Amino acid sequence: MRFSPIREFILNNLTAHQKDIVKTVIRKFGLSRQAVLRHMYVLIQGGKVTAHGKTKDRYYKLKPIVQKTVTITITPKLEEDTIGRKHLFPHLSGFSSNIREICEYGFMEIVNNVLSHSEGDECTLKLKITDRNVHLYVHDNGVGIFRKIKEHFDLENQHHAILELSKGRLTTTPKTHLGDGIFSIIHLFDTVQISSEGLCWKYDSSKGHQ
Template sequence: MVDNSSPRDPSKANGATRDDVDWTILESVSPHPGDLVRFVVEKTGLSRQAVNKRVSALVEEGLLEASGATKARQYRWRPLVRVPLSEGLSEDRIWRESLAPRLGDVSANVRAILQYGTTEMINNVIDHSDASELVVLLKPLEDDIEIYIEDNGEGFTQKLVRELRLENAQHALLELSKGKLTTDPDNHTGEGIFFTCRMCDKFMIWSRDICLMRIEGSGFFVLDAPESRPGTTVRMIVRRDTERTPGDVFDQFASAEDDYGFTRTAVSVVLARYEGETLVSRSQARRLLARGDQFREIHLDFRGLEVIGPAFADEVFRVYQREHPRISLSWDNATDEVTKMIRKAERAFASESGSD
């Protein structure tokens, strides 16, 4: 897999904040219940004493539980919710009874974002994961509210690849990021993750050994997970002082001309690039724009790409536009080299369509 110009991983530096270290510990519990401290020491470069101190603090705070003697000690989450998936389990009841009362004095818009994201992610577990257990962790911090949701099912990338016949896990992440992707179109719209990740200030979703991360203001990144983990894990972070509302996000991708339906999408082009590749071919461009005909407007974000090839640009901005005249393409965050390729293809399209 790839790390597409991702930000520095703070958990790998000795200058990591306490919250960074805590989340590294919590993220590592499932694959490393018996060697948690050793693994976190190796991953972060922190001393064993420092990691032990934070692990003990998380146990005292009720986020971890420990069992067994010192040499055989095992750790696991002590979550807010740990329930078997059974008939009648509902996401709104989990939210209403277990999470909402523990949020304290947060603003109405932050509460609305957390409710939307939490219920959408839990519904995905209930309806799609084929899991036997759901785990939810809530961590109210001074500046943020963080919610962690995990299941022990197949893993969403594996399910998408298998049922939709996609190439691989990264192809699944690209398609997921576009929106309107679901394995159950009769009962779902495929919008939950699309909107949730854009409401949060930071959103991460793991499936086995790959992670899709979005940071507000920085875009999408694909990361290798340090260890393969069972099922799907979601981490949502919302700043307490955010002024964003769910309606703000919905409105960005809706059009009054279409009764405010989900008619616009935004695609991070770097997600179409596999490890060791440059975006140069027409087949890569076609993969980028697959299912684009489900939208009236497609915005392409070229952040994280230094160059693209002329064939790739021509396929997107001349061939695709010619074949889909009712779809509007826009773009931003392109380097000078990328802009040259785009402008050349746009001029070719304008010339052949007589719109010079």
């Protein structure tokens, strides 16, 4: 596919503008709607983008190059690096060493948190790689991080737990963990989101805590 600054802009901004990417490109470059749709067609035909919905409600997404989901039973002997080598790390071989290291470190820190603190017995891992992004999802059926922090520190509610978590290093097991895992991750990834029991804490590197 021949390089185009317009299509490059679309790929770089599509995740944030899935429903209004056409209008966003029109405002940016002063093109007609038909001209923008031709660029979208090229990206769709090239396997970079997928279109969803009918014409009026159409939205677009970056097409996954890799999309993998695996559910694992949590056992006392399970180790995060073993999970990573088997299910995740091979899919990162095409990236530069610094990207691989960031993804591997982030994955192992989060999974270690699940294995050490969640008290759950099942964990679902999802990896999605697109032309512009790497998405890592980790979900467990345990007690929930905000509740865990609230109960350990005897806080008034889970909102206070989120506040404590957002301040920086925090751990409920100081003898075995420094509490810097999540603190480090939020400064390595563009976006980090933690959801539990209907509450959500999100860190966006361009906006800060939300």
